[in-house]
Amino acid sequence: MPELPEVETIKNDLKEKVVGKTITGGWTDWPKMIKQPPAEQFLGEIKGLKITDVRRRAKNLIFYLSNELFMLAHLKMTGHFLIAPANLLKDNNWQSDDQYLSDRVNQFIHFALYLDTGEVLAFSDMRKFGWVKLLTEKELDETFACLGPEPLDKDFTLEKLKEILSKKRGAIKKILLEQDTIAGIGNIYGDEILYKAGILPFREVQSLSTEEIENLYKAIKEVLATAVKLRGTSTSDYRDTSGKKGIYGDIRKVYRRTGELCPECAMPVERQKIAGRSAHFCRVCQK
DNA sequence: TGCAGTGTTGCTTC
DNA sequence: CGAAGCAACACTGC
Numbered sequence: 001m002p003e004l005p006e007v008e009t010i011k012n013d014l015k016e017k018v019v020g021k022t023i024t025g026g027w028t029d030w031p032k033m034i035k036q037p038p039a040e041q042f043l044g045e046i047k048g049l050k051i052t053d054v055r056r057r058a059k060n061l062i063f064y065l066s067n068e069l070f071m072l073a074h075l076k077m078t079g080h081f082l083i084a085p086a087n088l089l090k091d092n093n094w095q096s097d098d099q100y101l102s103d104r105v106n107q108f109i110h111f112a113l114y115l116d117t118g119e120v121l122a123f124s125d126m127r128k129f130g131w132v133k134l135l136t137e138k139e140l141d142e143t144f145a146c147l148g149p150e151p152l153d154k155d156f157t158l159e160k161l162k163e164i165l166s167k168k169r170g171a172i173k174k175i176l177l178e179q180d181t182i183a184g185i186g187n188i189y190g191d192e193i194l195y196k197a198g199i200l201p202f203r204e205v206q207s208l209s210t211e212e213i214e215n216l217y218k219a220i221k222e223v224l225a226t227a228v229k230l231r232g233t234s235t236s237d238y239r240d241t242s243g244k245k246g247i248y249g250d251i252r253k254v255y256r257r258t259g260e261l262c263p264e265c266a267m268p269v270e271r272q273k274i275a276g277r278s279a280h281f282c283r284v285c286q287k
Numbered sequence: 288t289g290c291a292g293t294g295t296t297g298c299t300t301c
Numbered sequence: 302c303g304a305a306g307c308a309a310c311a312c313t314g315c
Contacts, residue, residue: 002294032309059295077294078311108311127310129295170304179296186294236294236313256293276306278292 002059002075004151004184005227006238006246010081011056013241014121017083018063022050022116030110033125036133045134046071046113058147058183062140070140072133079123079130080104083241086120101243126237147183151220152228156182158217165205165213172208172216173201174275182220188233191255191280193219200286201279202272226251254280 002010026046031039046065053064061081063071073081082089082105089109104124111123111132123130135143148164149156164182168175175181176190185193194201196219199212208216232238232246235256239245253263258271262282271280 006294074295076296076309125310126312127293129309177295188294233294238294275304277294 002079002232002238003186003189004056004059004224005189005230005248006232007056007059007061007075007184008228009231009240009246010075011054011061013083014054014061014063014081017119017241018051018115018121019053020050021119023047023113024116025114026112027114028111030128033111033123033128033131034133035131036135042132042134045069057144057150058179059186060144068137070135070137072135072140072143073123074131075125076127076129076131078127078237079125080237080239080243081241082109082122082124082239082243083119084122086114086118089120089122098239098243098245100237101239104237105243146180148179148181149183151182151184151224158214161217161220162210162213165208168205170205171202171274172199172205173277173279175205177275177277184224185220187277188235188252188255189223189227192252193223194279195254195281195286196223198286200283201274201281254282256280
């Protein structure tokens with residue numbers, strides 16, 4: 001679920017809510033979620049550290065800690081970071097008008113950090129694919145070494161995109177999903193970007209014209225920026241750190257709309273597997 | 288009821 | 302070597 005816009009939203013929330021606060025302890029009931037160092041050691045080491053900053057790279061969250069270490073977190077498919085007064089979670093009584101989320105929160109929190117403010121930073125993850133790691137700066141750099149550019153950064157230019165694509169082969173949808181091409185795009189925004197650019201997902205990247213690459217470039221910037229403004233897509237169980245939904249799903253054109261009519265030409269939206277993932281597209285509006 | 292499908296990614300296999 | 306398949310896990314919807 002969480003792609004660039006969702007992780008960016010969570011990062012912005014966390015920046016306001018946890019920076020400057022001190023971790024008084026940690027807890028887990030699923031030690032596999034703590035990938036490095038081993039869970040017990042991790043929970044010991046993190047105690048007493050202050051969170052000095054929170055940033056995002058690709059779909060990763062990076063918590064800057066006061067001892068020069070970094071807590072790296074990945075939400076994978078169904079992870080949520082939630083902030084609440086500790087007693088709400090301890091009492092299994094998350095206050096939300098969203099029953100779906102409440103159920104998940106009360107059932108699927110598998111990792112938590114207690115803060116000196118009496119709040120808890122909780123990691124809820126139904127499918128348990130998400131993880132955290134404690135890393136040095138060097139390890140962090142190594143982890144990110146193979147990632148492509150951040151698409152919303154100023155230095156991600158049209159020329160840069162042309163250069164990257166010139167070295168790639170295969171279906172454009174597959175290329176967009178590769179994190180070493182451009183960082184942070186997943187299945188939702190991959191489909192929405194290609195719809196906006198008017199390019200069919202199975203088009204060979206080398207067959208794209210200069211004009212098509214220009215349209216793709218504009219679509220990447222516009223779709224992702226709009227999705228950040230709307231705080232992400234919640235067609236499934238993504239929620240922000242307060243448990244609220246993002247509303248990009250309301251304006252999405254093709255993702256998970258198989259059989260519905262294209263808003264431009266009324267052709268039914270089709271679905272096809274590309275690189276093991278569902279691609280949704282309009283055969284008329286995308287060439 | 289059962290099975291395919293789900294936002295991710297990295298490991299295994301061919 | 303690259304590409305495809307699958308595993309990690311739990312739930313939804315057809």
